[in-house]
Structures are given as structure tokens and as C-alpha cells.
Amino acid sequence: MTDLTYGQFEMVHNVLNLTIAIFGGSAFLFSMLQNQVAPSYRFAVNLMAVVVAMAAYHYVRIYEAWNAAYVFTDGAYKSTGLPFDYALRYADWLSTVPFIVASLVLVLDLGRAKSTNMTIRMVVSSMLMLLFGYFGEVQRTDMMLRGLWLIFSMIPFAYMIYVLWVEMSNLLEFETARIRQYFSALRVLLVTSWTFYPIVYCLPMLGLKSAELELGIQIGNSVADILAKAMFGLLIYSIAREKTVEDSLSKQVSGATPARVQA
Amino acid sequence: MTDLTYGQFEMVHNVLNLTIAIFGGSAFLFSMLQNQVAPSYRFAVNLMAVVVAMAAYHYVRIYEAWNAAYVFTDGAYKSTGLPFDYALRYADWLSTVPFIVASLVLVLDLGRAKSTNMTIRMVVSSMLMLLFGYFGEVQRTDMMLRGLWLIFSMIPFAYMIYVLWVEMSNLLEFETARIRQYFSALRVLLVTSWTFYPIVYCLPMLGLKSAELELGIQIGNSVADILAKAMFGLLIYSIAREKTVEDSLSKQVSGATPARVQA
Numbered sequence: 001m002t003d004l005t006y007g008q009f010e011m012v013h014n015v016l017n018l019t020i021a022i023f024g025g026s027a028f029l030f031s032m033l034q035n036q037v038a039p040s041y042r043f044a045v046n047l048m049a050v051v052v053a054m055a056a057y058h059y060v061r062i063y064e065a066w067n068a069a070y071v072f073t074d075g076a077y078k079s080t081g082l083p084f085d086y087a088l089r090y091a092d093w094l095s096t097v098p099f100i101v102a103s104l105v106l107v108l109d110l111g112r113a114k115s116t117n118m119t120i121r122m123v124v125s126s127m128l129m130l131l132f133g134y135f136g137e138v139q140r141t142d143m144m145l146r147g148l149w150l151i152f153s154m155i156p157f158a159y160m161i162y163v164l165w166v167e168m169s170n171l172l173e174f175e176t177a178r179i180r181q182y183f184s185a186l187r188v189l190l191v192t193s194w195t196f197y198p199i200v201y202c203l204p205m206l207g208l209k210s211a212e213l214e215l216g217i218q219i220g221n222s223v224a225d226i227l228a229k230a231m232f233g234l235l236i237y238s239i240a241r242e243k244t245v246e247d248s249l250s251k252q253v254s255g256a257t258p259a260r261v262q263a
Numbered sequence: 264m265t266d267l268t269y270g271q272f273e274m275v276h277n278v279l280n281l282t283i284a285i286f287g288g289s290a291f292l293f294s295m296l297q298n299q300v301a302p303s304y305r306f307a308v309n310l311m312a313v314v315v316a317m318a319a320y321h322y323v324r325i326y327e328a329w330n331a332a333y334v335f336t337d338g339a340y341k342s343t344g345l346p347f348d349y350a351l352r353y354a355d356w357l358s359t360v361p362f363i364v365a366s367l368v369l370v371l372d373l374g375r376a377k378s379t380n381m382t383i384r385m386v387v388s389s390m391l392m393l394l395f396g397y398f399g400e401v402q403r404t405d406m407m408l409r410g411l412w413l414i415f416s417m418i419p420f421a422y423m424i425y426v427l428w429v430e431m432s433n434l435l436e437f438e439t440a441r442i443r444q445y446f447s448a449l450r451v452l453l454v455t456s457w458t459f460y461p462i463v464y465c466l467p468m469l470g471l472k473s474a475e476l477e478l479g480i481q482i483g484n485s486v487a488d489i490l491a492k493a494m495f496g497l498l499i500y501s502i503a504r505e506k507t508v509e510d511s512l513s514k515q516v517s518g519a520t521p522a523r524v525q526a
Contacts, residue, residue, distance in 0.1 A: 043296075043299075053288055054284040054285070054288040057288075058284060082335055085273055087274075091281040091284070092284075095285050095288065
């Protein structure tokens with residue numbers, strides 16, 4: 001690990017700390033918001049509450065690992081010799097990304113058979129992407145092998161993009177304009193925040209290493225995680241809430257049952 | 264303890280960490296999901312929430328024990344001399360397995376008398392199985408005695424398999440095909456994940472010991488525990504949810520009470 005100035009170390013230290021607070025807070029928020037959505041959409045919101053709760057836990061461990069990698073000596077932060085364990089982040093992704101993609105499918109409420117089938121395909125693809133990424137991540141010397149695992153990892157990623165843009169777009173034609181807007185925002189958010197990870201993955205292959213780069217990686221990862229989990233969860237809730245209101249209005253119009261506010 | 268490379272130590276370290284997150288996340292999830300099932304099935308879901316919460320706690324201790332068994336010196340992880348306390352896992356099993364088997368019986372809602380009777384038999388059998396296993400586990404030198412305790416432990420295990428496959432199958436004939444499917448998945452999951460434990464138990468009897476084996480044991484145990492607790496809990500919830508929906512539909516058809524969405 002490269003030595004850091006006091007300011008550099010503290011910057012990462014504080015961003016990691018802030019991230020723990022945002023994830024913990026989001027878990028609390030989503031668990032309260034579940035009551036604002038109809039039972040059919042509730043499981044998706046519950047899953048996102050779990051995602052941010054697990055992310056909060058993992059960030060506590062990442063924060064501990066960051067503190068263990070440096071020691072304050074002579075006015076600066078020197079490496080303790082123990083490398084910062086980047087693979088900790090894979091433990092986070094492996095336990096949260098499958099739930100993120102599942103919640104994206106489930107909130108659309110496509111009917112049991114279609115929903116189950118698509119959820120399984122998305123969950124399996126996301127796990128393969130992460131596993132291949134992990135096998136490459138632990139390759140610290142053989143850069144050819146690291147590059148090869150990246151290519152493997154990109155195959156399930158490309159498949160997920162296909163499902164999101166082609167398959168799901170067809171299923172959404174009967175949804176209202178607002179739902180389609182939310183959904184577009186959701187998938188753009190997911191894919192743009194996810195592109196940050198392969199960029200960081202490639203840095204060792206380019207031989208880049210400096211204190212500034214280390215800062216960029218840690219802060220960039222936190223921002224990408226906040227967008228892909230907390231912000232994403234808020235959008236999932238917005239869709240669930242919108243659909244709850246729409247369902248209740250359509251019942252009112254057809255005169256079947258009086259609209260009952262799900263609360 | 265055998266010395267480990269940085270990568271080997273970190274792999275177990277991360278898997279244990281991931282397991283803590285999954286169990287903690289599942290406890291949170293199951294406690295939210297309880298509202299989606301009717302009161303008659305809620306206790307089973309509550310028990311599973313408690314099981315994964317206790318497992319999360321035990322895994323924190325297992326994680327600490329793993330970290331205490333090794334020290335990072337000269338770029339590798341050397342044994343500190345303190346053995347990793349494998350019996351910690353028995354503390355986990357003794358406090359969770361009786362609840363797991365109880366929740367399996369309770370979610371079927373067999374009526375009070377039948378339910379209580381079967382729950383007691385399953386709980387007692389599971390505790391005997393674990394106690395005998397523990398007595399054998401602490402035998403590190405006398406391999407004859409270790410083998411004898413294994414045989415004792417297999418008797419209540421075989422009895423539980425009898426109850427699951429013979430007694431319970433007879434009770435399930437009036438259930439819908441979907442419930443029977445879930446139940447089959449449940450018992451197959453339970454028994455296959457449980458077979459991992461006696462295999463690990465036998466390794467010292469075969470005189471096997473290596474860094475790779477240690478990795479296999481720790482990672483295999485985590486995976487078996489995740490399947491037997493978190494995955495099992497999700498199936499218990501699925502049965503409870505399915506039965507809730509079925510009950511509500513049958514009430515609607517018979518016209519007794521209007522269907523009330525349990526939420």
C-alpha cells in the first residue's frame with residue numbers, strides 16, 4: 001500500500017463512514033416504507049431493505065480493513081504491511097447484487113411464472129458475473145489471466161443488459177408512461193453505476209498505482225455503491241408506490257371494490 | 264493449524280463475513296415477511312427469523328476465532344498456536360437445529376395435538392443427534408470413540424428421516440400439488456445439506472490434514488449452513504405464504520368470510 005498524507009487517509013475514512021450511515025439509514029427507511037405499498041410489491045421493497053442492511057454491515061468491515069492497513073506515524077499514514085482487502089467488496093456484491101436484480105423483476109409484478117423464470121435467469125447471471133470477477137480479482141500478478149476472467153465476466157453482464165433492454169421493454173408496453181419513466185431511470189442507474197467496477201478492475205492491468213488513484217478507487221466505489229443500492233432502492237419504492245396507487249384507482253373506476261389505501 | 268497463504272486465509276475470512284451478512288440480512292427479511300402470512304403460519308416464520316439471527320451471532324464468534332488462529336507475518340498467515348475452535352459450530356447447531364425442525368412441523372399446521380407430538384419427537388431427536396456428535400467431536404485422539412459416537416448420532420438422524428419421508432408424506436396427501444412440491448424441496452434441502460457435517464466429522468478419523476482441506480471444511484460448512492438455514496427459511500416462508508393465499512381463496516369460494524389479504 002502507498003503511504004498517504006493525513007488528509008488523504010481521513011478523506012477515505014470519512015467517505016466510508018458516511019457510506020455506512022447512508023446504508024444503515026436506508027435500511028431503516030425502506031423497512032418503514034414497506035407499509036406504503038400493496039402486498040404484491042412489498043417483497044421487492046423488503047429485498048432492497050435487506051440489500052442496504054447487508055451493505056451497511058460490509059462497509060463496517062471495509063472501514064475496519066482500511067484502518068488496519070495504515071498506521072499514523074510522524075504526521076502521515078504509513079502502510080502497516082497488511083494489504084487492504086479489496087476482495088471484501090466482492091463479499092458485499094455477492095450477497096447483494098442477486099437481490100438487487102431480483103427486486104427489479106419482482107416490482108414489475110409480471111405474474112408468477114414469468115416472474116420466477118426471469119428472476120432466476122437474472123440472479124444466476126449476476127452471480128456468474130461476480131464469481132468470474134472474483135477469480136480475476138485475486139490474480140495480482142498474471143495480468144493475462146486477469147484480463148481473461150474479465151471477458152468471461154462480461155458475458156453474463158451483456159446477457160443482463162439484453163434482458164433489461166429487450167425482454168423487459170416488451171413487457172412494459174401496457175404500463176403507464178410514469179412507470180416506464182421510472183423503469184428507464186432504474187436500468188440506466190444500474191448499468192452506469194456498474195460500469196465503475198470494471199474500470200477499477202482494469203487499473204492493475206495498466207500498471208497504475210498512486211495515492212491519488214487509491215483515493216479515487218475507494219471514494220468512487222462508495223459513490224457507485226450508494227447509487228446502485230440506496231438510490232436504486234428508492235426508485236424501486238417509487239415504482240411500488242406508483243403501482244399501488246394505480247391499482248387502487250383502477251379498482252375505483254371499475255367499481256369492483258372501493259379503493260383501500262394500503263397503509 | 265496449518266499455515267496458510269494470504270489468498271487462502273482471505274478466502275475463508277471473506278466467506279465467513281459473507282455468511283454473517285446473509286444470516287443478518289435473512290433475519291431482517293423474515294421479520295418483515297411475517298406480515299405476509301396468516302397468523303396460523305406466522306410462528307414458523309418467526310422461528311426461522313430467530314434461527315438466522317442466532318446463526319449470524321455465532322458466525323461473528325466463528326469469524327473472531329478464525330482471525331485469532333492466524334497472524335499475518337512475512338506476507339503469509341502463520342498459526343498463532345491457538346487452535347480454531349470447531350466446537351463453536353456445535354453451539355450454533357444446538358441453538359438453531361431444534362427450531363429448524365420445529366418450524367418444519369409447525370408450518371404444516373397439522374392441528375394442535377398432532378403438531379405438538381411431532382414437534383417434540385423431532386426436537387428431541389435433533390438434540391440427541393447433536394449432543395452425541397459433540398461428544399465425538401471433542402475426541403481428538405481416540406478415533407474408535409469418535410466413530411462410536413458417530414454411530415449413536417446416526418440413530419436419531421435416521422429416525423428424523425423416517426418421520427420426514429414416511430409419517431409426513433401420509434399427512435400431506437390432502438395438500439395441493441404446489442405445497443407438496445415445496446415440502447419435497449424442503450426435506451431434500453435439509454437432508455442433503457446435513458450430510459456435509461458427518462463428512463467433515465470423519466476427516467480426522469482418516470488422518471487427513473492440509474491447508475486445502477481446512478479451506479474446504481470452512482467454506483463447505485458455511486455453504487451447508489446457508490442452505491440449511493437461510494434457504495430453508497425462505498422455503499418455510501414460501502409454504503406459509505402459499506397456504507395463506509389458499510386459505511383465503513377457499514374462504515372466498517365457500518362464501519364464509521370475504522377474503523382478507525393478510526398484510
